[in-house]
Amino acid sequence: DAGVIQSPRHEVTEMGQEVTLRCKPISGHNSLFWYRQTMMRGLELLIYFNNNVPIDDSGMPEDRFSAKMPNASFSTLKIQPSEPRDSAVYFCASTQGGRADTQYFGPGTRLTVL
Amino acid sequence: AQSVTQPDIHITVSEGASLELRCNYSYGATPYLFWYVQSPGQGLQLLLKYFSGDTLVQGIKGFEAEFKRSQSSFNLRKPSVHWSDAAEYFCAVGAYAGKSTFGDGTTLTVKP
Numbered sequence: 001d002a003g004v005i006q007s008p009r010h011e012v013t014e015m016g017q018e019v020t021l022r023c024k025p026i027s028g029h030n031s032l033f034w035y036r037q038t039m040m041r042g043l044e045l046l047i048y049f050n051n052n053v054p055i056d057d058s059g060m061p062e063d064r065f066s067a068k069m070p071n072a073s074f075s076t077l078k079i080q081p082s083e084p085r086d087s088a089v090y091f092c093a094s095t096q097g098g099r100a101d102t103q104y105f106g107p108g109t110r111l112t113v114l
Numbered sequence: 115a116q117s118v119t120q121p122d123i124h125i126t127v128s129e130g131a132s133l134e135l136r137c138n139y140s141y142g143a144t145p146y147l148f149w150y151v152q153s154p155g156q157g158l159q160l161l162l163k164y165f166s167g168d169t170l171v172q173g174i175k176g177f178e179a180e181f182k183r184s185q186s187s188f189n190l191r192k193p194s195v196h197w198s199d200a201a202e203y204f205c206a207v208g209a210y211a212g213k214s215t216f217g218d219g220t221t222l223t224v225k226p
Contacts, residue, residue, distance in 0.1 A: 004157075031212035042218050043158075043204065050211040091157055095212035100146045100165035103206075103214055105157030 004106035006092050012112045018080040021109045024073055025094030033103065034067055034077050035091040043091075049075065050097055082113045116141040116207045120217035127195050128225045135190040135220050137179075137205030146208030147188040149179055152219075153201045164188065165208075175199070200224045 005024040013019055025032050033048040047057040049069045057067070064083070069075040079086055089110050093103040117140045127133050139145055146165045150158040162173025169181040179190045188205060202221045206214040 033213070043216050045213070045216075048211070048213055055211055056213070093157075097212040099208040099210065099212070100163065101208070101212045102148070102160045102163065103150075103158070103212065105159070107157050 004092055004094055004104050006090075006106035006109050008109060009107060010110045010112075012114065013082055014114050015083055016081045017113075018078065019082045019086075019111060019113075021077040021090050021092075021111070023075045023077070023092030023106060025075070025092070026104055027073065028096065029094035029104070030072075030097035031095045031101075032069060032075050033093040033095075034075070035093065036088045037091060037108075038088045046077070079111075082111075084113045087111055087113050116145075116209055116215045118205050118207050118215055118217035120203075120205055120220050122220045123218070124221045124223065126223040126225060129197050130194050133190075133192045133195045133199070133222070135203050135205075135222070137188045137190065137217060138186050139188060139205070139207045140186065141207050145181075145188075147179075147181060148206040148208065148214060149173065149177070149188075149190050150204045150206060150216075151175075151201050152204065158204060161190070161203075163208075195222075195224055197224045197226065 007022045034046040046059045052069045067077045089108045091108045093105045095101040095103045119138045148163045149161040152158045164171045202219045205217040
């Protein structure tokens, strides 16, 4: 298996622009997670899906952030409009969905908002 | 609600020395515990996990961890550290639907 795939790997955009991050989880995995990592705040869980349904989005910082999972093999995280404070590395992870199951992380998308 | 505490933000050890990274958890039921490692510029990778049985768990890269219920701890150890072990280490406790609560991480620096 190719593992969790994220695109793009790097994104540089200007404040106010819309940004869309993409994730393809491992085939057969039922849960998908979006994390944000910064030096100041560490690793933060933004939202997670189970069987394509959002379970907990309490970590989404504000309404500018939205996430979708239209099917089991694809998810997006959208920021509109983007702000400089959104600059971070965004990780997607997937798991089979049990408490003892390992989370498999993608390589991350490094977002820079100028 | 579950929580994980990693008391040490940063640890420095000499190459060849032993290592112990601390992790304390809070969870109402039997915990499912994980250690992940993050090398610079990469995502997190599982080192080892505990969910039942023997309280001493062996992982990849020569790491092991011991679950101590009485101390609510799951400390990570390695008898001899290599320069390539320099990374950030995260302890986590597993929950519903595969969600994990992560600690804040411990950054390991290895001196030559």
